[in-house]
Amino acid sequence: MSADPNDLRPLSPGHFLIGRPLTAPACSDLTATASHRLTRYDRVEQIRQQFWQRWSKEYISELQTRTKWKTDKKDIVPNTLVLIKEDNLPPLKWRLGRVQQTFPGKDGISRVANLKTATGIIQRAYSKICPLLHNAEDYNESLTTHIS
Incomplete structure (x- = not known):
């Protein structure tokens, strides 16, 4: 052979x-x-x-938080690790960041956050960030939500 x-x-x-x-x-x-x-x-x-x-x-x-449709869902809190979606880049080139501050609108729902990245601080809409699970409690909650 x-x-x-x-x-x-x-x-x-x-x-x-x-x-x-x-x-x-x-x-x-x-x-x-x-x-x-x-x-x-x-x-x-x-x-x-x-x-x-x-x-x-x-x-x-x-993976994104849908606060508009799921009002009982927790808001993204400071220090949450997030994946930053970039439309013109493949997923492996998307950056990671940590939420520093969120900005609630007049209705009390946050839709924008300041993110600390390796190159500085940027501001992104919630539609462009994906919170990554950071503890077992969030992971279990996510499993329960997706199963039911």
Whole structure:
């Protein structure tokens, strides 16, 4: 058997995060290309890119606090670790930040927060931040909410 031993690689975290090893070369954006014009390899890459595009818009949005619709949900409190969504960047390049201050509107519901990042302080709307669970109580509450 003359097959390349490198063909049998173990699954790595990269396979689950971006669909291939983290050391794989970057690919051009194929999401808008007509699928009938692509080679089989490029078509598989296009499907992978479309998956991540949907994942970043749909799944990550599920992690966000929806205070407008869930009035019993806690507000994002200072020191909460958040993922900052950037529309023009892939999810692996999104920054992390910590909430420093929130700004309630006239109705008492906060929709904007100041976030401390590695490069400074920025202000973002709640629609662009995803709170990450920081303790077991929040994790259990989240599981209960999603199951019921």
